[in-house]
Amino acid sequence: MSLIEMQNIRKDYHLGETIVHALQGIDLEIDTGEFVAIWGPSGSGKTTLLNLIGAIDEPTEGSLAIAGTNVHLLSDNKKSELRNETIGYVFQGFNLVPVLSALENVMLPLQIKGASSKEAKEKALYRLQEVGLTEFIHHRPAKMSGGQQQRVAIARALVNDPSLVIADEPTANLDSETARMIISIMRDLNEKDAITFIFSTHDQRLLDRVKRLVRLEDGRIVDGGNPLTGMGMGPGTHSVSALNSSRSEREGEAPTAWLVEGATQAPLSDGGTQS
Numbered sequence: 480m481s482l483i484e485m486q487n488i489r490k491d492y493h494l495g496e497t498i499v500h501a502l503q504g505i506d507l508e509i510d511t512g513e514f515v516a517i518w519g520p521s522g523s524g525k526t527t528l529l530n531l532i533g534a535i536d537e538p539t540e541g542s543l544a545i546a547g548t549n550v551h552l553l554s555d556n557k558k559s560e561l562r563n564e565t566i567g568y569v570f571q572g573f574n575l576v577p578v579l580s581a582l583e584n585v586m587l588p589l590q591i592k593g594a595s596s597k598e599a600k601e602k603a604l605y606r607l608q609e610v611g612l613t614e615f616i617h618h619r620p621a622k623m624s625g626g627q628q629q630r631v632a633i634a635r636a637l638v639n640d641p642s643l644v645i646a647d648e649p650t651a652n653l654d655s656e657t658a659r660m661i662i663s664i665m666r667d668l669n670e671k672d673a674i675t676f677i678f679s680t681h682d683q684r685l686l687d688r689v690k691r692l693v694r695l696e697d698g699r700i701v702d703g704g705n706p707l708t709g710m711g712m713g714p715g716t717h718s719v720s721a722l723n724s725s726r727s728e729r730e731g732e733a734p735t736a737w738l739v740e741g742a743t744q745a746p747l748s749d750g751g752t753q754s
């Protein structure tokens with residue numbers, strides 16, 4: 480059973496008289512433990528797709544199952560439960576509460592759920608330490624850099640122990656070095672804690688640590704719609720792995736060179752499992 484199973488998903492937006500066909504027949508399966516980038520130009524449907532995967536929005540047509548449950552059949556309560564218990568979100572532009580410290584921002588989702596301050600604080604401190612922010616826990620967002628704020632947002636997404644984290648353009652407002660660091664942190668969490676990550680980006684410089692690339696164009700998947708099996712990857716399946724080289728060694732390479740190089744041939748030599 481896949482964590483995410485989408486079949487022939489369509490999403491239309493109605494803008495007055497006009498209908499925007501944002502997603503035009505998406506078939507997508509994502510397994511537990513994957514680290515997936517949804518990559519495509521602006522307007523290709525990335526945010527729309529992530530909002531469906533995150534049960535924030537509903538498709539116009541098609542079926543969507545999350546962890547084996549058809550989202551369409553869930554009551555509103557069950558859907559909130561799914562969102563609160565299973566999924567962590569990193570929204571575009573951080574969305575931190577300005578008057579709260581980093582620690583308080585990360586504690587917030589637990590406190591909303593009714594956890595004690597002690598438990599909320601312990602879990603929040605652990606997640607902030609994981610993203611390397613122990614020294615900044617009492618800082619407010621305005622006193623932090625963009626990269627630090629994004630790390631707070633990641634810690635906040637993790638504090639409920641989700642099995643899936645969805646991040647919409649988590650590096651959009653960051654310089655490329657910071658962007659790489661954010662992807663690295665997410666990838667480390669993916670490996671260490673076996674958390675599934677699905678994130679969108681339009682920046683192909685960031686894709687060398689991605690296990691799987693799903694390419695979106697005009698609301699359609701043009702590459703990478705099926706999970707990698709590790710053997711006999713079918714046509715249209717696209718593996719972009721870090722291989723065994725360190726990032727610094729790869730830094731000088733033209734992005735398209737390794738993209739083509741990694742396509743369809745590269746096994747998951749970075750130890751990723753795709754069960």
Ligand code: ADP
Nearest residue numbers: 492494499501520521522523524525526527528
């Ligand atoms: P991306 O995140 O890749 O930039 P989006 O999912 O935001 O793409 O948008 C896909 C298409 O749907 C675009 O043409 C966009 O203008 C349109 N769209 C997105 N959200 C809405 C909305 N709420 N109302 C109308 N059109 C929308």
Ligand code: MG
Nearest residue numbers: 525526527647
């Ligand atoms: Mg978007």
